Amino acid sequence: MAEERLVEVTDNSFETEVLQSDVPVLVDYWAPWCGPCKMAAPVLERIAGEYEGRLKICKVNVDEERDVASKHRIMSIPTMFLFKDGEVVDQIVGVTPNFENDLKRRIEPHLE
Amino acid sequence: MADTLYDVVIIGAGPAGLACALYTARNRLKTLILEKMIPGGQIYNTDRIENYPGIGRVDGPTLIDQMQKQVESFGAEIHPGCEVTSLEKLKDGNVAVLCDRHTHTARAVVLALGSHYRQLRVPGEEEFRSAGAGVSYCGTCDAPFFRGKDVVSVGGGNTAIEETLHLAKYARKVTLIHRRDEFRADKVLVEELKAEAAKPDSNLLIMCDSIITAIQGQGRVQSVRLKNVKSSQEQDYPCDGVFVFVGMVPNTSFLKGVIQLTEHGFIRVDCAYLRTSMPGVFAAGDCRVGAAMQLVTAVADGVNAAITMKQYFRDPQWWHMPVNDEIQPSGW
Numbered sequence: 270m271a272e273e274r275l276v277e278v279t280d281n282s283f284e285t286e287v288l289q290s291d292v293p294v295l296v297d298y299w300a301p302w303c304g305p306c307k308m309a310a311p312v313l314e315r316i317a318g319e320y321e322g323r324l325k326i327c328k329v330n331v332d333e334e335r336d337v338a339s340k341h342r343i344m345s346i347p348t349m350f351l352f353k354d355g356e357v358v359d360q361i362v363g364v365t366p367n368f369e370n371d372l373k374r375r376i377e378p379h380l381e
Numbered sequence: 382m383a384d385t386l387y388d389v390v391i392i393g394a395g396p397a398g399l400a401c402a403l404y405t406a407r408n409r410l411k412t413l414i415l416e417k418m419i420p421g422g423q424i425y426n427t428d429r430i431e432n433y434p435g436i437g438r439v440d441g442p443t444l445i446d447q448m449q450k451q452v453e454s455f456g457a458e459i460h461p462g463c464e465v466t467s468l469e470k471l472k473d474g475n476v477a478v479l480c481d482r483h484t485h486t487a488r489a490v491v492l493a494l495g496s497h498y499r500q501l502r503v504p505g506e507e508e509f510r511s512a513g514a515g516v517s518y519c520g521t522c523d524a525p526f527f528r529g530k531d532v533v534s535v536g537g538g539n540t541a542i543e544e545t546l547h548l549a550k551y552a553r554k555v556t557l558i559h560r561r562d563e564f565r566a567d568k569v570l571v572e573e574l575k576a577e578a579a580k581p582d583s584n585l586l587i588m589c590d591s592i593i594t595a596i597q598g599q600g601r602v603q604s605v606r607l608k609n610v611k612s613s614q615e616q617d618y619p620c621d622g623v624f625v626f627v628g629m630v631p632n633t634s635f636l637k638g639v640i641q642l643t644e645h646g647f648i649r650v651d652c653a654y655l656r657t658s659m660p661g662v663f664a665a666g667d668c669r670v671g672a673a674m675q676l677v678t679a680v681a682d683g684v685n686a687a688i689t690m691k692q693y694f695r696d697p698q699w700w701h702m703p704v705n706d707e708i709q710p711s712g713w
Contacts, residue, residue, distance in 0.1 A: 300522070300525075302428075302521060302522070302525075303519070303521070303522040304421070304425045304426035304427075304441065304442070304519070304521065304522070305426060305519060305522060306522070307419065307425070307442075308418040308419050308421065308425065309418070310419075311418065311419055311461055311462050312418060312462065315462055332525075342513075342514075342601075343513065343526065344513055344514060344515055344517075344523065344526045344527075344601070344622065345510075345513040345515075345516075345517050345519075345522070345523050345526070346522050346523065346526075348513045360511075360512065360513065362510060362511055362512070362513040363510070363518070364418070366497050366632050366634070367464070367634075368417075368418065369417070369462075369464060370464070370481075
């Protein structure tokens with residue numbers, strides 16, 4: 270469980286890690302002051318493990334990586350963008366009561 | 382099927398669940414807490430708790446971390462990331478707790494499911510929320526994105542006022558919209574809010590007797606439709622963000638048809654012993670009918686369930702006895 274499966278992405282590495290990825294990428298925009306973001310983190314870890322090889326999960330600290338955050342017009346966190354072949358194919362905002370299942374339902378149609 | 386029989390399985394590791402586990406674990410009952418995310422619940426998102434007796438001021442994560450360590454030190458197990466999907470009363474009297482990956486069995490179950498934010502249910506709300514385009518339910522999370530912008534906040538309770546004060550540190554202007562002319566929040570907070578709003582250079586505006594009837598904009602929030610409930614006058618009020626703090630709804634949807642709920646989804650209990658419609662299953666905290674939705678009352682519920690549980694273990698028939706002053710659950 271403690272294993273770190275989420276890839277930290279910066280303004281500089283966004284292009285290679287996310288846009289040029291071979292598999293779909295879920296990008297989680299978060300910040301240290303955000304309680305729901307911390308709650309979402311273990312769920313994302315688990316999903317990353319479950320879909321290993323088919324999905325990559327990255328996280329962007331909006332407090333530090335301001336270019337990417339403002340480019341994607343983040344106004345609410347956590348926000349998760351699902352990228353496929355460099356394009357945004359879905360966007361999930363906030364932690365819903367059935368977060369894990371809701372998230373999987375949104376991700377699965379885009380996986381190979 | 383499950384391999385271990387627990388004395389008690391607690392669903393939810395918020396204040397109610399953790400307080401319950403503290404008592405059961407200290408009484409050497411084999412205790413398991415199932416938590417769908419990480420321990421904390423709603424209080425985890427609160428950065429300012431100053432009504433927990435004896436604790437001057439603390440933030441949610443710090444308090445929860447201490448509660449969790451205390452509970453674990455007495456041997457309670459916590460399984461985070463475990464979503465419960467249903468409950469089943471077994472023939473032998475135990476209760477099966479069905480999760481997405483496992484089934485656990487317990488002699489008693491405590492539902493400490495907590496609650497989540499209520500929506501306004503006006504046109505535009507869900508659209509802008511799901512697009513992350515200016516509707517939020519967490520001031521602490523999203524205030525920094527509205528630096529130098531104009532926002533409205535909605536509500537009249539403690540959370541609404543605390544979050545409005547927080548927003549005022551970032552936004553250019555914050556307008557608090559409240560449907561009545563009196564606030565149900567603690568007086569100390571109302572006084573603080575009014576004092577802030579009365580300052581000559583204040584960026585805080587209080588608008589009472591008003592409701593939002595729609596959230597509007599092209600691609601992002603640009604205004605709200607406001608209606609004065611006394612004069613019925615309406616106006617478009619420009620803003621870049623809407624922060625909604627209008628109460629909570631219980632996390633009980635998976636229990637429909639399993640346990641008796643009220644029309645609004647709260648778990649029906651006898652408020653003395655916290656017994657639900659399924660023998661051996663207690664409910665504690667925000668999710669039960671009549672909950673005061675406070676940290677302290679959630680904690681108290683957890684402890685009450687732990688204590689009345691003892692009566693049930695001694696005599697399962699106790700479950701069906703009416704609440705009266707001849708039957709007193711005894712403490713540990």
